[in-house]
Amino acid sequence: MSEPVASAEPPAPAGAPVILGDVPGSFPRSVLAERHPALIRKVRDAFPYGPEQRRALDALLKNSAEGVIEPLGERARDREQWEAWGGREYFGRPWFDVPFLWSESYFYRQLLDAVGYFDPGPWQGIDPFRPFKLAELDTPEADEELTALDELAGRPMAEQEEALLLGSLWGNRADLGFRLAAAADETAADSQLVANEGEMLRSLFTGGTLCVVADNSGRELVPDLLLIDHLLRGRRVERAVLHVKPYPYYVSDATTADVIDALRRLTAAPGAAGASGHRLWSAMTDGRLTVRAHPFSCAPLPYADMPDDLRRDFAEADVTLMKGDLNYRRLVGDRRYPATTPFAGTTAYFPGPVAALRTLKSDVVVGLDPRTETALVAAEDQRWRTGGTHALIQVRR
Numbered sequence: 041m042s043e044p045v046a047s048a049e050p051p052a053p054a055g056a057p058v059i060l061g062d063v064p065g066s067f068p069r070s071v072l073a074e075r076h077p078a079l080i081r082k083v084r085d086a087f088p089y090g091p092e093q094r095r096a097l098d099a100l101l102k103n104s105a106e107g108v109i110e111p112l113g114e115r116a117r118d119r120e121q122w123e124a125w126g127g128r129e130y131f132g133r134p135w136f137d138v139p140f141l142w143s144e145s146y147f148y149r150q151l152l153d154a155v156g157y158f159d160p161g162p163w164q165g166i167d168p169f170r171p172f173k174l175a176e177l178d179t180p181e182a183d184e185e186l187t188a189l190d191e192l193a194g195r196p197m198a199e200q201e202e203a204l205l206l207g208s209l210w211g212n213r214a215d216l217g218f219r220l221a222a223a224a225d226e227t228a229a230d231s232q233l234v235a236n237e238g239e240m241l242r243s244l245f246t247g248g249t250l251c252v253v254a255d256n257s258g259r260e261l262v263p264d265l266l267l268i269d270h271l272l273r274g275r276r277v278e279r280a281v282l283h284v285k286p287y288p289y290y291v292s293d294a295t296t297a298d299v300i301d302a303l304r305r306l307t308a309a310p311g312a313a314g315a316s317g318h319r320l321w322s323a324m325t326d327g328r329l330t331v332r333a334h335p336f337s338c339a340p341l342p343y344a345d346m347p348d349d350l351r352r353d354f355a356e357a358d359v360t361l362m363k364g365d366l367n368y369r370r371l372v373g374d375r376r377y378p379a380t381t382p383f384a385g386t387t388a389y390f391p392g393p394v395a396a397l398r399t400l401k402s403d404v405v406v407g408l409d410p411r412t413e414t415a416l417v418a419a420e421d422q423r424w425r426t427g428g429t430h431a432l433i434q435v436r437r
């Protein structure tokens with residue numbers, strides 16, 4: 041267990057309001073009111089759960105739509121942890137009225153409860169999202185992406201690194217073919233990037249320790265691993281620490297089991313992908329690549345509230361890569377910042393150099409140039425914030 045934090049409220053470096061789920065027509069509200077019920081139905085259909093689990097899923101469906109947030113059951117081993125993480129303040133309140141980061145995170149914890157994920161018995165440890173995660177690895181697109189590595193292997197190392205960085209950034213949103221084209225045609229890549237400090241990031245790969253805080257499994261984790269392999273192989277970093285979630289979370293977030301699935305997928309592939317998989321496998325066995333699953337990785341709180349042991353871990357790294365939208369929200373704080381708020385200010389608390397690699401899938405954004413924001417708003421109103429069509433690489437040294 042990580043140490044309890046004193047307060048569930050994120051710090052307010054810029055005094056920007058915390059994002060709640062209570063605004064009709066807002067993105068957070070649509071996640072709570074539409075995506076969560078749809079997800080419960082999807083999970084319900086994906087497994088032959090028994091009557092008790094079905095009843096619990098139906099109860100969660102009803103509760104999350106019209107009820108108040110309830111504490112975990114008496115037997116839950118992390119009951120106190122969730123109380124300390126903000127439950128004492130939020131239990132008994134409607135799901136829509138508390139910080140969106142908190143309600144969204146707690147929904148996933150409740151979903152695992154409903155399917156008996158933590159209860160001793162036959163369903164203990166059965167990941168309700170596994171069928172969706174595995175399906176992603178087993179597609180013709182995944183095959184094509186891995187085959188594209190053979191061509192990439194013939195390019196200069198710097199070009200490979202740039203393509204693999206873009207691959208890791210875009211995750212499952214674009215195939216490696218796109219990434220190769222993007223590396224060759226800077227303008228194509230740049231037009232989608234609302235901030236691009238990739239060069240500064242690459243200057244931080246100086247032979248030390250790299251921390252990667254993973255986001256999604258499947259077709260995002262595979263390119264993350266390929267990037268790690270490239271950096272280890274070229275001695276751009278000496279060791280890598282991959283932070284994953286201790287239990288299934290936000291549907292596709294990577295756990296240790298997902299890392300193993302991704303590695304098995306790579307080692308079974310022919311050509312450059314297979315070679316990369318075997319190198320990663322031995323990097324894990326000799327300790328150059330370590331996997332961590334800290335309880336705080338599933339906390340409903342910003343990283344500003346991280347416990348001391350995790351802070352020490354990040355402090356030892358030459359650079360920490362925060363992958364994805366959820367990690368971004370936790371890194372800068374899930375707040376309605378003006379988009380031009382400096383990234384360095386919102387991440388000043390972080391105990392070492394930190395970079396965000398994120399496609400934009402929620403309202404929060406900082407660090408934009410005023411002209412970039414104006415152009416985005418003129419072209420799309422505010423849709424660019426949540427559509428997943430834009431991305432950013434931001435760095436604080």
Ligand SMILES: O=P(O)(O)OC[C@H]1O[C@](O)(CO)[C@@H](O)[C@@H]1O
Pocket residue numbers: 071144255256290363364365366367369399401402
């Ligand atoms: O997988 P990612 O990039 O962390 O995205 C997670 C995002 O998806 C949502 O759960 C719903 O779109 C957001 O609220 C959240 O920030």
